[in-house]
Amino acid sequence: MQSEMSVSLWRGGEDGAYVTYKVPERANQTVLDVVTWIQRNVDSTLSYRFACRVGMCGSCAMVVNGRPRWTCRTHVSKVAKNGALQIGPLQNMPIIKDLATDMKPFFEKWQSAKGVFEPSKTRHDPIEEIRPDTPERVAADAAVECINCGVCYSACDTVRWNGDYMGPAALNRAWSLVNDVRDSGQAERLQAVASGGGCHSCHSHQTCQQFCPQSLNPTAAIAGLKRRTVQAYLKGDLKK
């Protein structure tokens, strides 16, 4: 007989609860496979998100046995505790239903951190050559592979304590743009991340870099923003 494992899934909205299911154990299965198995075989009303299933899109992040992870690239064998899994929605975001959270506040903070590229040239200008070994390009490179999964935002204590805090992902994005020599919106960006809820609210707990599935280091990006904004403030480039 095939062995089974016990999987608890969060069901319902904010006032929901964990419900336990029995799922067949396979030699190779990801946490996302387990959730999908339950949705296909036990309860088709289960809500959750996924798209690419190969760790590119950042849709399937959930809290697995207490820590946020990208479920499509997380093998059950690596995270199950005594053959059991507890899978909940990402923290620090409102729960819509079951494992799906409302990521609106997360992306709104990308906007408030000025995480949008502001071009300095038009389509009629020649393409600007950026040497890959310049310090700016190297610094941008370190932060650029974010897949917007929300794992760092879910893991961050400061986000939990301070509703205004922009969070690691938005500030990490701002840092890659601060190092983008083609961008023309630097003054507004530094102003935005230097305000209340910006980079100076970070306590450098480093859970973001510990849990980031892409092995990025948002704490280092935020430290870079702290340095850059302090320099701008001392030069008088920032408004109060």
Added chain:
Amino acid sequence: MNVRLYLWQRMTAAAMVPLLIVHLAVIFYATRQDLTAADILSRTRGSVAWALFYGVFVAAAAIHASIGVRNILVEWTPMRHRTAEIASIGFAILLGVLGLRAIAAVVLP
């Protein structure tokens, strides 16, 4: 916390490092040398140097601590930001008054 508060907190922290070392060294010196209260007062009364030293120390401590208290109130209590700011300014004034009173007691002739 914005860049202005961040900078003030870091600058006051940096200023307090040497002040704290001197402060601790003085405590060790006074206890090792068995200085009495009268001995200490005879050195501090009328001393502009000690008044300035502890005056700067008290100001730095009051600013540094109140910014930290503001952050704690913002993060750990349901208090509004404005209320937390007012409470922390009150805390800074309290620390400043208590500190300056203590300095006055030992440096005024």
